Amino acid sequence: MNIESLVRKNILNLKPYTSARGSHLSGILLDANENSFGSAIDDVKVKALNRYPDPFHNELREKLSEYLKVNKENICIGVGSDEIIDLLVRIFCEPKIDNAIIPEPTYGMYKVVCDINEINTLNVQLNSSFQPEAETILNKADENSKIIFLCSPNNPTGNLINPEIIYELAKKFKGIIIVDEAYIEFAESHSLIGSINEFPNIVVTRTFSKAWGLAGARCGYAVASKEIIDLLYKIKMPYNINKFTSEAILNALKNSGKKDKFVEEIKKEREYLTQTLSSNAKIKKVYPSESNYILFECEDPKNVYDKLIAKGIVIRDRSAQVKNCLRVSVGTHEENDRFIKELFGVL
Numbered sequence: 001m002n003i004e005s006l007v008r009k010n011i012l013n014l015k016p017y018t019s020a021r022g023s024h025l026s027g028i029l030l031d032a033n034e035n036s037f038g039s040a041i042d043d044v045k046v047k048a049l050n051r052y053p054d055p056f057h058n059e060l061r062e063k064l065s066e067y068l069k070v071n072k073e074n075i076c077i078g079v080g081s082d083e084i085i086d087l088l089v090r091i092f093c094e095p096k097i098d099n100a101i102i103p104e105p106t107y108g109m110y111k112v113v114c115d116i117n118e119i120n121t122l123n124v125q126l127n128s129s130f131q132p133e134a135e136t137i138l139n140k141a142d143e144n145s146k147i148i149f150l151c152s153p154n155n156p157t158g159n160l161i162n163p164e165i166i167y168e169l170a171k172k173f174k175g176i177i178i179v180d181e182a183y184i185e186f187a188e189s190h191s192l193i194g195s196i197n198e199f200p201n202i203v204v205t206r207t208f209s210k211a212w213g214l215a216g217a218r219c220g221y222a223v224a225s226k227e228i229i230d231l232l233y234k235i236k237m238p239y240n241i242n243k244f245t246s247e248a249i250l251n252a253l254k255n256s257g258k259k260d261k262f263v264e265e266i267k268k269e270r271e272y273l274t275q276t277l278s279s280n281a282k283i284k285k286v287y288p289s290e291s292n293y294i295l296f297e298c299e300d301p302k303n304v305y306d307k308l309i310a311k312g313i314v315i316r317d318r319s320a321q322v323k324n325c326l327r328v329s330v331g332t333h334e335e336n337d338r339f340i341k342e343l344f345g346v347l
C-alpha cells in the first residue's frame, strides 16, 4: 500500500508552519511574543502558562505510548478524536472530487466533517446485524473513494464490528480505513491498535472522553503508521493541546486504575439496564451493547422522548437512524433507576 499516492498533492507539497515551541521548549524564550512575566491567573497547578505548549506533545505521547504499548511515533494527539477525523479527511480527500464511504447507521460527525470539507459521501447500510458487508462496500467504492469509516463499537447500535471484515476491507480497499474506537474500553474485545503494522492503511482513533471521564478536557488520539502520524503533525494547528488538558491527561494516565473501575461499574450498570429494559413488554427490543449506551425499540419513540424530557430525563432520539429506537447512556445506579421509573411510567 503506497500511502503517499493517496495524499492530496497540496498536503504533500505543503511547507508546514514551524512553531517556536516546536524548536525550543526551554532557555531564555524570547521567540514567541509570549508574556515573560507570568500569567494573569492564580492558584493553578499547571506551570508556565505564559509559554505555548509543546506542539509535538512529547511527554504526553511518551506516557501514552507506555500505557498503550505502542511506539510514540505511531501516536498523534488531537482536540478530541473529532479533530483527528477532520484532519484525516483533509489529508486524504480532495474537496468536490474524492469521497468517503460511511456505513450507516453510525456516528453522525463523519458525514458532517465530510460535508464541511465538501467531500462526497457514499452511503451504504450496515446489515441486519449492524455489520458492514465488505462486498457491498467494495462494489460501491470508485477511484475517488479515499476513506471508509468504521465505528467499533458502533454508535448508536452498540455492537463491535467483526475484525475479520475490517481486515478484509483493509486488504482490498485502496484507501484509508478509519476505525473509530471511542468506546472500545467497554467492549469484551481487543483494540485494533495492534494491527497497524500489518495494515498500514488502518488508522485507529480513540478518546479520553468516554471511559476515562474526560470529555471536558477534549483529548483524543490516532494510532497509525508513522507516515500517517507525520502527516497529521504536518497539518494540525501547532498548539492544539493546551497545558491544562495535557496535565489532566498525564494525571489520568497515572491513575488508570480509576478508569478501569469506571469501566467495571458501567458494565455492571449496562447489564442491569439491559435486563430491566428487557423485562418491559412495551419495549420491543433491547440491542446488546459493548459500549456505554443502549439502543432500544418502542412504539412512538418521539412521544416517549418528549415526555421524558418534560420529566427532566434527557436521552437521545435515534429513530431517524434506526426505526423506532431511542438511545440511553448508562448512568449511575441512581440515574438509571430514575430513568427506568420515568420511562416505564411513560410507556
Ligand SMILES: Cc1ncc(COP(=O)(O)O)c(C=O)c1O
Pocket (backbone or CB within 6 Å): 079, 080, 081, 082, 083, 107, 151, 155, 180, 182, 206, 207, 208, 209, 215, 218, 219, 220
Ligand atoms: C463514535 C464516536 N467517535 C468519536 C466521538 C467524539 O469523541 P471526542 O470527544 O474524542 O471528540 C464520539 C462522541 O460521542 C463518538 O460517539
